[in-house]
Amino acid sequence: MNRETSRDLYDRALDVLPGGVNSSVRAAPQPYPTFVSKGDAGHVVDADDNRYVDWVMGLGPLLLGHDVPDEVQAAIQRRTSEGPMYGMPTEIEVDHAEFIARHVPSVEMVRFVNSGTEATVSAVRLARGFTGRDKVIVMQGGYHGAQESTLVSGDREGASPSSPGIPQSFAEHTIPVPFNDEEAAKAAFEEHGDDVAAVLVEPILANKGIVEPNPGYHETLRALTREHGALLVFDEVITGFRVGGLQCAQGKFGVEPDLTTFGKVIGGGFPVGAVGGKTEIMQELTPAGDVFQAGTFSGHPVTMAAGLETLKYAAEEDVFDHVNALGERLRDGLRDIVEDQAPNYSVVGADSLFKVVFTRRGRQPRNGADVADAAVDRWNRVFRPQMLDEGVVLSQNQFESQFVSAAHTEEDVERTLEAYKDAL
Structure with missing residues (x-):
């Protein structure tokens, strides 16, 4: 997947923005962040015209997705x-x-x-x-x-x-x-x-x-x-x-x-x-x-x-029923994948929030220390980039939540579950 424009934009940004970004977490993806040109329903298109299923949703604000009613x-x-x-x-x-x-x-x-x-x-x-x-x-x-x-x-x-x-x-x-x-x-x-x-x-x-x-x-x-x-x-x-x-x-x-x-x-x-x-x-x-x-x-x-x-x-418009149902479908599907491929990991979330935390002992995290003890670098440096290659953009690090929007579809969920299955 070609990301040359994102790389070049980040190179320019490093000269005029501290760390190349305006909020620290945006610089977390390795080796450089993806620069977005536009949003479309439950997707984003980057500066190189690559299209991704977007579970960042602006880090939470976009309950309705990128195309507002x-x-x-x-x-x-x-x-x-x-x-x-x-x-x-x-x-x-x-x-x-x-x-x-x-x-x-x-x-x-x-x-x-x-x-x-x-x-x-x-x-x-x-x-x-x-x-x-x-x-x-x-x-x-x-x-x-x-x-x-x-x-x-x-x-x-x-x-x-x-x-x-x-x-x-x-x-x-x-x-x-x-x-x-x-x-x-x-x-x-x-x-x-x-x-x-x-x-x-x-x-x-x-x-x-x-x-x-x-x-x-x-x-x-x-x-x-x-x-x-x-x-x-x-x-x-x-x-x-x-x-x-x-x-x-x-x-x-x-x-x-x-x-x-x-x-x-x-x-x-x-x-x-x-x-x-x-x-x-x-x-x-x-x-x-x-x-x-x-x-x-x-x-x-x-x-x-x-x-x-x-x-x-x-x-x-019953938005909460829709996003919560998709959230539950994601978590159920991820539990099946994790149980089969990575039984030490934990599927977490509620309603329209979801995440897989790379826990080491196979139990749900009960506090911040449990999450910090997870395989953070593996999630950040190995797993997330592979999901990006699969056309799915996740939050910038293992700690940030991921969000379902009203614009997401069952097709987005199934594509994402297949990407998790390949990446895990």
Whole structure:
């Protein structure tokens, strides 16, 4: 398969973009990333006109696929034709917030921002401002964007920044514990309970190979936060309107957090983030309260139109039934292949998320460490390139989720399963 144009573009990019990319994970594929020229339904076409079944889907936002329905396209074009943005409120912001509040169990009010990272930054600041406390408990292997409070390594005995440029003083307020370890969470509260502002957790670790919670785990976090006067914050940037349909993962698991962060799907493919939660907490944000938050592009009318029309279309056209059924078909087929060809590996995922993790001991990963212990280099350097040669593009490394869209078909699934069978 000829990829000379992608190689040449990457060579040019290395001179003007750090690492040749604008987001680190895009440089992960070896020996160079695939440059995309366009999307088409459930596929992408690269700069050399090679066509692939696409399971990256923009790393999650493209619930409807690359060809958005006419209703969504019309809403985007109408908003664009009326002017790109105003720096003043618009009705579409209210409409979008009302839709989210109407469907997500824990959400009464919403503040739109511009990215998942900005959403989690705002949620942490709000939790600290509301409680008057500084410490935040996070999950080892969890991901909450490129923000100083959560880019940490270590455990509850001591955390340190996981990136240069972050002062140690930030990490001193962050307490990492293993996902699915109830005793570790209890111990963290026993030691720091009066100082903990929030537990920040993905309902499913969706940026670490897809790790689901043990039964009762989120209920334990809910009980601990209530007992100690801390907030439970669900990071649903990835799982929001992907897992659990319109109620998101919190509806699927039957646990209501105090705050929820959103991103990806709610922007319909445009940059977006949001924080949602109970009125008494959300009213602490400026200008209603004293916790500062602002943004020139927040509630951007084109993004709001794209996101709202995407969610309305998904609700009215049974999109979740379609993507979840294809996701289950993929996981069932992959289980059969793995059982026959690679019994140590694990098939993971839920609803429209799926992945094969190259585990070494044949058991489902229960935390981030289990995924990190997998054969990461084999997945990244041997398996993924072979799948690309088979005409199937997967996420850029073993840790990122893969996503089904409404534009994918049974034919795409069967082609992908055949490629897995050959590559494994």
